């Protein structure tokens with residue numbers, strides 16, 4: 001799947017759409033989800049143009065992947081999620097329920113989140 005420059009997170013990265021930023025550096029942006037599923041629901045995205053976790057882990061350097069996930073951990077700690085625990089989700093493709101085709105990690109916490117996967 002090729003990267004769609006007009007996906008909503010690409011537009012957020014270009015500053016075309018506002019966001020509630022919780023962290024930003026030269027490679028990573030983290031912002032609150034517009035439709036939170038938990039008291040704390042933050043999306044962490046690389047600034048590079050990667051469609052999914054599959055794309056990111058194939059195309060980005062090991063240093064970039066490692067730095068990204070180190071930053072995800074730092075953000076979780078800075079949000080105070082670690083003490084009571086939290087959930088990290090990276091949906092990929094149709095079966096994963098991925099809606100936005102720019103790689104992102106959800107950080108959800110602030111309450112007990114129940115089953116990992118809903119029975120449909």
Ligand code: DGP
Nearest residue numbers: 008019032033034035091097098099100
């Ligand atoms: P996923 O299904 O994993 O692709 O999750 C996409 C998430 O993105 C979903 O929880 C809602 C969130 N989202 C969609 N559009 C926007 C937006 O414009 N701003 C913000 N902050 N979040 C958005």
